[in-house]
Amino acid sequence: MSAIKTHDLTKKFKNLTAVDRLNIEIEKGELFGMLGPNGAGKTTTIKMLGTLIKPTSGTAVVWGHNVLTEKDEVRSNIGIVFQDPSLDIRLTGAENLDFHARMYGLSKEKRKKRIKEVLDLVELTEHAKTLVIKYSGGMKRRLEIARGLMHFPHVLFLDEPTLGLDPQTRRRIWDYIKKMTSEEEVTAIITTHYMDEADFLCDRIAIIDFGKIVALDNSKNLKQAVGADVISLQIGDGEEKFLELLKGVDWVQKITEHDGLIDLNVQQGETKIPEIVSLAQKAGIRIKSVNLREPTLEDVFLKYTGRTIRQEEGGAKSLMKERVRSVERRR
Ligand SMILES: Nc1ncnc2c1ncn2[C@@H]1O[C@H](COP(=O)(O)OP(=O)(O)OP(=O)(O)O)[C@@H](O)[C@H]1O
Numbered sequence: 001m002s003a004i005k006t007h008d009l010t011k012k013f014k015n016l017t018a019v020d021r022l023n024i025e026i027e028k029g030e031l032f033g034m035l036g037p038n039g040a041g042k043t044t045t046i047k048m049l050g051t052l053i054k055p056t057s058g059t060a061v062v063w064g065h066n067v068l069t070e071k072d073e074v075r076s077n078i079g080i081v082f083q084d085p086s087l088d089i090r091l092t093g094a095e096n097l098d099f100h101a102r103m104y105g106l107s108k109e110k111r112k113k114r115i116k117e118v119l120d121l122v123e124l125t126e127h128a129k130t131l132v133i134k135y136s137g138g139m140k141r142r143l144e145i146a147r148g149l150m151h152f153p154h155v156l157f158l159d160e161p162t163l164g165l166d167p168q169t170r171r172r173i174w175d176y177i178k179k180m181t182s183e184e185e186v187t188a189i190i191t192t193h194y195m196d197e198a199d200f201l202c203d204r205i206a207i208i209d210f211g212k213i214v215a216l217d218n219s220k221n222l223k224q225a226v227g228a229d230v231i232s233l234q235i236g237d238g239e240e241k242f243l244e245l246l247k248g249v250d251w252v253q254k255i256t257e258h259d260g261l262i263d264l265n266v267q268q269g270e271t272k273i274p275e276i277v278s279l280a281q282k283a284g285i286r287i288k289s290v291n292l293r294e295p296t297l298e299d300v301f302l303k304y305t306g307r308t309i310r311q312e313e314g315g316a317k318s319l320m321k322e323r324v325r326s327v328e329r330r331r
């Protein structure tokens with residue numbers, strides 16, 4: 001049995017199709033990412049899988065239960081960490097957790113033990129008795145993750161878990177998420193519009209645009225599908241001679257000269273660097289520097305949508321500018 005399976009899952013709001021025939025199958029224990037720009041349909045998908053809103057059509061099965069006909073069973077097996085903060089700031093950290101666990105009917109003894117465990121996991125034990133109003137943004141987010149785990153869910157949904165946090169705090173949250181999936185054996189579904197987050201955390205990533213999956217695979221395969229790596233070379237004397245030699249190499253897909261550098265498009269760049277170095281040595285040419293750049297998830301998004309995620313956030317004007325730039329980049 002998979003943790004989650006959807007078939008043509010669809011949500012329409014009047015004329016707008018927020019989620020458009022989504023088909024995903026998530027394995028138990030997987031850390032699954034949904035990467036997409038603002039308005040792509042990420043939160044709507046999570047709300048349907050979490051039984052908070054009804055699909056317009058299609059089906060979804062979460063931990064063996066149908067989201068339409070077995071709401072209670074689905075709810076008891078999942079936890080959700082929402083995009084918008086939902087803690088009670090007038091209570092302490094521990095009280096927030098206790099309140100949540102009572103709603104799930106955990107006994108007093110179990111609650112006490114579990115509060116300790118989840119606070120330990122996100123390193124908030126020292127702040128258990130501090131009012132949440134005094135917590136920093138990062139601490140609040142950690143407490144929300146802890147709360148999502150309180151009732152031992154099999155599946156945890158994390159909607160934009162690091163939105164608005166500084167880079168250092170984001171890294172720490174990533175560590176907790178990794179730790180959580182290994183120590184607690186939960187299946188996690190994370191939505192994000194941060195490329196680095198999806199890249200670092202997720203076993204597989206579904207790239208979502210306008211409610212549709214445009215690509216789904218692990219990060220490595222997604223990037224490989226974009227195509228070539230770029231090797232940038234800076235060489236001493238004999239540039240012309242070296243260019244001639246490179247033109248004769250069959251695995252060099254493209255050669256571009258710019259700013260005193262030679263850029264080569266090649267597949268699996270790391271395996272090609274030694275060959276380039278030995279080619280230069282044989283011809284008596286000195287390589288001053290070699291730099292390998294792999295495609296990023298941003299390149300993947302660009303390939304499938306013609307836009308970059310970052311500019312999607314920036315409004316229509318910058319979007320136009322970016323479209324021009326992305327066409328240039330694709331050339
Ligand atoms: N209750 C609603 N009524 C009408 N339209 C809605 C409603 N909820 C969401 N939408 C629309 O559905 C689309 C998808 O929204 P959703 O919140 O799922 O996107 P998202 O990928 O989570 O975006 P973000 O990155 O901004 O959180 C958007 O165009 C949004 O305006």
Ligand SMILES: [Mg+2]
Nearest residue numbers: 042043044083
């Ligand atoms: Mg959202």
